[in-house]
Amino acid sequence: MFRNQYDTDVTTWSPAGRLFQKKIFKVDDHIGVAIAGLTADGRVLSRYMRTECINYNFNYESPLPVGRLVVQLADKAQVCLLNLRSPNFL
Known part of the structure; x- marks a missing residue:
């Protein structure tokens, strides 16, 4: 059976032994974000x-x-939320 190489399942491992999805993002040198749920959001x-x-x-140099x-x-x-837009923050 054919398998999609772009699996979105969190428990799908690459041949190198890594997870396909990235769930930790670096925002700045002092801030990082870990997410649970949809990676697109x-x-x-x-x-x-x-x-x-x-x-x-850029504005405050700090x-x-x-x-x-x-x-x-x-x-x-x-x-x-107040404008009744979709919760995808776009």
Whole structure:
């Protein structure tokens, strides 16, 4: 039987002995994210957080405080909820 080489099952191992899905993302030098669930949503959220960290570092020449990033992420989720948009944060 033919097998898809792009399996999305978490328990599917590559021939090299690694998992196919990446569940830990580096956002900044001092922030990392581990996700459970859909990796597509995690990638979107980590990309948003990475962009916020880069913009803050460009404007203020210091790393973005973790608390401020959490508040910005919560505000983004709240806006999506109030506008009745889909919860995919796009």
